[in-house]
Amino acid sequence: MPAECEKAGCHRMIFSSDIGIDLGTASVLVYVKGKGVVLNEPSVVAVDKQTGKILSVGESAQKMLGRTPGNIVAIRPMREGVISDYEMTERMIKEFIRKVMGFRLFKPNVVMCVPSIITEVEERAVIDAGTQAGAKRVFLVEEPLAAAIGAGIDIAQPNGNMIVDIGGGTTDIAVISLGGIVESTSIKIAGDKFDEAIIKFIRRKHNVLIGERTAEEIKMQIGCVYPRLEEVSMEIKGRCLMTGLPRTFTVTSTEVLEAFEEVTTSIVEAVHTVLERTPPELTGDISTNGIVMTGGGSLIWGFDKLIAAKTGIPTHVAEEAISCVAYGTGKCLDQLASMQDGTMNLSRRRQMMG
Template identity: 50%
Template sequence: MFSKDIGIDLGTANVLIHVKGKGVVLDEPSVVAISPKTKQVLAVGAEAHRMIGRAPGTVETVRPLKDGVIADFDMTEKMLTMFIDRLGVKGFMTKPRILICCPVKVTAVEQKAIQDASLKAGARRVYIEEEPKVAAIGAGMDIYQPSGNMIIDIGGGTTDIAVLSMGGIVTSESVKVAGNTFDRDILQFVKKHERLLIGEMTAELIKKEVGTAFPGTAEKTIDVRGRDLATGLPKGITVTSAQAAEAIRESVRAIVLGARNVLEQTPPELSADIIDRGIMLTGGGALLDGLDKLLTEELKVPVYLAENPLGCVVAGTGIMLDHRRANFQKK
């Protein structure tokens, strides 16, 4: 069996893998379940994610990536190894080439950690590309022409904002505020204002069901349960979209300010192109209700949600693998 070239979107919240000739073959949460005593891996991906907040003391759930980069090298390596082994992309005598994405402005040490983890997981050669560039390609933007294209890629750990032209990044900023930050904001808001302790999965559910960046539209509610901080007993409350909007307001503001900073640093000719073309919004965090409307209002530039925001990065790795462009450059 021959090895296959694969593209990996190594995200803080999810890992997506594209195998050349097959498309996206894996989409799993970036979670590892281990035994705290032996550090033995018990489960990865969706199986491990189901254990968050529900596992006994003999099981610990770990998110090995934080803010888009590796926080736990050993766990990242084990997670990648298990995912890659599951796909059967390694040949008897060969290993796959891997294109993997990282946030903009990561350090050389952080890039080296991503490369080393991929090599130890079974890669023959590792290529690293910046995430907004790959996301733009996956979203269908033609970034190789001498014209300005702007993208805001909101993942789980970071929001990468970039202006691209002629295949390269002209101006960019990485904001350590994204989908997971919204979850933490909601969790803390409910704890502070409702005196109720909820888990991160409940906070994520609130974000998905009633979360909004643009309050004032249709009001939604959701019933959730947790532990009453006063009595220690189980309790249920109703959370409204207005409360969710208030909880995440400051984090959304940080993304708006990051986008403004990038626009202010953009050369005038490219700024004119962006006004004509608009800004593309990608990543799982882009699915937050009303975020495109809020950004359009704040930036005075049309902002469009990509057709498949969650899959743009991994789709971009597939396009780059298929075309093997000259800028498919090993770092």
């Protein structure tokens, strides 16, 4: 939920230059008030190890992954939904803010997203990184709420809605009613785990090693979590572990379905767990309203069919699923002051839950 961080000295006033940031494990989306989503780039930073100088950020840095010389390293500073490299995250945010805002006399207020289950240390790291990167004040919003708002759900109504947001590092599942989260969970199983599953499967079955970018291409082009009506395949290249030489071979969607089985089972079980803890009245609402899926991971073929088959509840993927969280942060910029009046900050909610 939109949360004012009292410890960081956040205030409620919002200016026209305010921005919303979906700080994801795989990508960063930036929403500028009055302009919409103006940036969508990978969460990657390329750094010269000898000088510490940032060479590139975002899309250009991603192209360097696995292809850099010894003195250059391409870093993904976000892991499993939280900051793993504080300094690089701060510098990455600063570069993205500079890219979308240019030179401004006044620093922008920033709304940033965090997983629904986050420690105070992780929360503080996000706030500090945003502040050090040039934000005047940092506000936090829980990802499921931002995703629901971005998907067009009226969260203020006394009506149960379920969101399954599958990002790069975390899957956030929440039941929302009356502007707040009733039940939720956040698991560190999402897009990156699908990539890892493909790499492990191909290594085990074909005895070939492939990189992260190739695994992601397989996931996006022929990946599926539910049996396709017609099998599809693609030709990929990797390094044979027997000979050490390049090898070209074909991977099918049925193989990818098998590779994904363990990861998808974990996500489905998490959805079941949240439904089991949900009050029966809200469960009835969810049966009527259906489950809404957001995030890049939800675009893997058949995910909505899988959730619907396992839960018996109609499920659909939101329009512009990848951008829902960013649009949600943007709408929070307009509604933050009024929404905060009826909500409590993350720390207080965590104390009540614990």
